Amino acid sequence: MKKIISERDFGRMDARVTYFIRGAAQQNFGDYLPELIFKECLTYPKIDADAFRLVGSVIEDRWIRRDLRRVNGHVGGVIAYWCCGARRESSLSSKTLSHCRFFGVRGPLTRDLLNLPASTVLGDPGLLVPLLHRTSLHPHTKGKMVCMPHTHDRKSDDEMLRISGADVLIHPRVIATEAALRELMDKIASAGFLLTGSLHGAILACAFKRPFAFWDNGHVDIPFKWHDFAASINMPAIFVRNVAEGIEFYDSVAKKISVPTLTEILDVCPFVVRPSLLLRAMAYDEPECEPEVRSCADKLDKLSSFSRDEIFRLQEESADNRRARRNILFNTNANLWLLLRKLKSKLSNN
Known part of the structure; x- marks a missing residue:
């Protein structure tokens, strides 16, 4: 049974969020950023993906196949990428591409390599750290x-x-x-x-x-x-x-130098972003409205509907419900299969 939520030094995080050498005692800080991003920024996923990549140069055939094998045991399923980048100038195979969902990319070279629209949001999530x-x-x-x-x-x-x-x-x-x-x-x-x-x-x-x-x-x-x-x-x-x-x-x-708009990076995230973070991003992008927007963001942070404990409680309850439904469906199918076998055996004996 897969865990939906895992316990980390940063607190609980969706176990489907993956990054390089996750769980190691030492980390390259760039690879470790998903922990901070998830804690401060994200709530629950918009898409039911098998894995999420929130940071890094991880868009490459070999890396994608490896990620899928790690989470599913075979090259199947879906990985959601949030503003990640390609590793080199080599396009993905059509088969590998079918397992990917892109929510923005790091830069225009990755966008063009993947043949994504010119309107695709650009910007590394590391730019969100302020x-x-x-x-x-x-x-x-x-x-x-x-x-x-x-x-x-x-x-x-x-x-x-x-x-x-x-x-x-x-x-x-x-x-x-x-x-x-x-x-x-x-x-x-x-x-x-x-x-x-x-x-x-x-x-x-x-x-x-x-x-x-x-x-x-x-x-x-x-x-x-x-x-x-x-x-x-x-x-x-x-x-x-x-x-x-x-x-x-x-x-x-x-x-x-022109930094991508932080509000747009957050807007395309495959997770629902805390409204207070969206407001802070708007204040960062448009400094003239900063005081009023930050005050509203502080008030939003106090709402119970966006408390981490409440969000994880609801996610875990939903995961339990999905597992229960799958078990009911499995048991129903198994019972029908046994009944059909008995009927077939009875008919053949007659």
Whole structure:
């Protein structure tokens, strides 16, 4: 029997929400974002999918087949993707595509690769973090030139500081706790500048309106995803060698950067989004109406109909009802089959 709700450090979450190495004691913070997004943002699903992908470069034949085998034991069923990205410039097979439902995509390169309409909503869900986390200045990175390597970069800290020209180094790998993830967010939001080999480092820096640049120190992971995100914010996908080059590059493009509308990203989510988050997104997208909208959002947060306990109680009750109906149908079919066998046997004996 599949569990609908699972217990996590962040609290309960729909067990169908999957991400890379879910359940591991340490996490790449970008992969770990679904925990925060689900806790702060989502209620119950709009679509009865077998799995949900809320973040990441996970749209690829091999990954999709693997996800389906993991959840269903075979390559069958449906995966819902919320503003995720492709891993490389290779289209999906028609068979694999039939198992996918796309609710927005990360960027225009993924959209065009999947032959989705030009009106498809673009934007990585990581851009939502200012709505989900109230930042505090972190003394380790406050106002400093910060470097974040890719999680698989094996250079020593001293070597990375030397070649990057940064003041401090922060790593994308965190202990799998809410506190650790939020602390890393504070470090990114406090940086004077972020040179990053982690794509979600760039995405969060962009979301927190911190200057940033893509870092190429000989380890660029999945180039397609960087180009896809860069195109989504109207920025050229240029990789720099150090902080000095990064600052020069960012200064030349900063005024052209355009972040996707957060309200639209939330609107296409395969889960029902908390109304208070939609209001906060509207305030973020249109700052002139922020005070009134935030006040309404605070009031919505207090409604019992959107309390996490009430939502999960109703979901679990609904899941129990569905299982009961399936059991009744199974037992009825089994009894009919036995009755038919008995009748057939009786007729043959006559």
